[in-house]
Amino acid sequence: MLIAAVSFPQVVLAIHILAVVIGFGSVFAFPILFAAAARTDPGVTPWLLRARQRLGRYLVNPGLLVVIIAGVYLASKLHQWGNFYVGWGVLASIVLGALEGSYIVRPAGRLATLAERDLAATAVPAGGQRTSATWSPEYTAGVRRFVLVGNVMALIVLLTVFFMAVQLGS
């Protein structure tokens, strides 16, 4: 009875929202982990960067694909193509995919290798844990761009969810 009251477009809407939550959650979680690592244990930085690369490949990009497929179905089924929020969603999806691929996934591996090199050149204090590192200008510039792009992506996701939720322009 309860199940019969749920329509297929409602299920697709739930999938669309779930894909946003699962796919883009790491875009918000990663900066917190990365900042904590830089402050307390820089030795884990290469691992974290490679982990972010895997998240991009196995969560962010596939999640975006599901968001787009479900979004296109909803816009067609609900006759929403003429509305601003749908056009924005299409544009946001293209920009998010391009930023993730070109400025996050690809550079993350290169930055991890640079971080390993810089860490190897920094002496570990006697008795243990590394609490600071001397980063090269090359790594610092790369990380700055990496963090900036991550923040821009988070802002685009926030704006898009807001525009979708209020169905801006409909």
Ligand code: HEM
């Ligand atoms: C090809 C791109 C996209 C299209 C065509 C699209 C289209 C749609 C449509 C038609 C709805 C249903 C609105 C309704 O209930 O009548 C919707 C809902 C929603 N979309 Fe998208 N969307 C796209 C991308 C995105 C992206 C990139 C995000 C987030 C980053 C997003 C987040 C949401 C959310 C959170 C809702 C639920 C709003 C609510 O029911 O309150 N969408 N989308």
